[in-house]
Amino acid sequence: QEETEKRKILHNTLEDMKGRIRVYVRIRPLSETELKADYANVMTKEDERTCVMASDPVSGSEIKDWEFDKIFNGSEADGNTQEAVFKDTSLLIISAIDGFNVCIFAYGQTGSGKTYTMFGSNDRSERHQGLAPRVAHELFNKLQERESSHHIEVSVTMLELYTDKLGDLLTSKEEGYASDLKIRLAEHTSSGLVEVEGAKMERATNANELLDIFNRGAKGRASSSTKMNADSSRSHMIATVVLSLRNRRTGKVIHGKLTLTDLAGSERVAKSGAAGHQLKEAQSINKSLSALGDVIGALTSGGRQHIPYRNHPLTMLMSDSIGGNAKTLMFVCCSPADYNRKETANSLDFAKRCRNVTNNVS
Template identity: 45%
Template sequence: MSAEIMVFQEIGPLVTSCIDGYHVCIFAYGQTGSGKTYTMEGSVENPGINQRALKHLFNEIEERKDMWSYTVNVSSVEIYNELLRDLLSKDGEKLDIKINPDGTGQLHVPGLRVTEVKGFQHIKKVLAKARRNRITFGTKMNQHSSRSHALLCITVHGTDLANGSKTTGKLNLVDLAGSERVWKSGAEGERLKEAQNINRSLLALGDVIQALRGNQTHIPFRNSRLTYLLQDSLGKGNKTAMVVQVSALETNVGETLCSLKFAQKVCRVELGPAARKIESGAAQCD
């Protein structure tokens, strides 16, 4: 059995949770050049987590078609230098995160392009467009370094055909920009600014994880665009998985130790029972 299949066996149940009405985040984390984007996107011959997850999602929907009706909406954004860019718009339109004016306190992104997808083949075209629009540049550590966090956001609305009850699940697939030591990557000028913003947002993610781990009353979601955008899927009552990438090179042992220490912190976070999002507002715990 390949490593890719083994990894997805751990993630498959989370994708099913999204269809059932839960909010889910799946991250790829690690240093620049450690293989995060390959893990999430893969290749034509060996698809990554994104394609495997979405194929699994549509297979589950097909199996339930006699009992449930589903609508699947997709958006894709990147966070580059703390700016939010729409990867499905023609010119990578810059957007902002707002609090929904309906009084619910929920966040929304005005102007974000959201595409309803009918099947796996359709979503493959959406993924290809988002991939083409993402910002990459070369550094000493990676010839094609992703200089932004890329988020593929899937919302699944379900209706029980027997009793009419409705669920809303979210699946956030996040390819984080690579952490890096500036002196080692040779970042200068604009690349230096990118690296500083990447490291700052990853630090903010670490602060959120630390606060969740300590059951603190205030979780600093607003300290970065990344955590602010994900706050409705990252905190208590939701489901999160992180794939931590490490390099096999001895020269990267320092970065590897940092990544493993971060993974250790993540493993110690307990979010409590996951809450199912249903139209009535009641929370069902699994």
């Protein structure tokens, strides 16, 4: 027991020393379409922590560089693999089992590789598995080590936020997919976690069951074709895994939470070719990401400033994942193509602000 406590303290101290909101940047390779169109690659990785954007002779902008916790750049041959991306992430799973709030979220413009990073490609091959399936396997491997000493329960919800409306991805449209879902902030729940009243919560007893829940949820997500991406996710998807570990000897219960969030693409409305309903989608996405920016701004300004979590359903859902006692990892997914220069710079500037947030992990 004492050894377990020591390990827990050491592990979580090491995680804290890496910075509270850790930011990893993932720059995808140029796509076939971009190569055919002869777009230039303007992004390079200077070292493990620094990425650089080339100067722009047209606008006269100078070379820009950003420093983050880790940079993944280029193709699989350059080490930008799904496995490498997961490797460093896997330590956070232990924190969730130890009773912390852990959030991994992906941010970036449409077509930058967010959904590929979080959930993988449609072919479901092991090589292309995203974070979610890898997390499922690693989580149950680690939980197995506690089975003899703890009674374990794993509960899952899958939600999407589409045009500012909250929907339950584990409930079919016929069953009342968006009926009466109510977000309750952590200060109003007995668990001390954000809860969504009315959301279907499913139990998973092994990695395959958890994967099945993830896949069913992802299948029902809203997507549509935009100028930027043929199959663009137009909703924010939030997968939440709540862990309950009851010590068989003492009866003491530990609650942990692991949230995987795939945010909808951020981009300029004009560039995405949005009109009519798609324009409404794009405006709604930008409004929610702007609210997230306001929360980040308040958290980085220091002092006892009010944090505007209640201003939008997205920030309410993420209120126990950003700030407070959460351990948060942000993936900023970027396109290296020169025609996406402005969006990539905006994503990296936003991520730089996120990196300045200090959570009070206790």
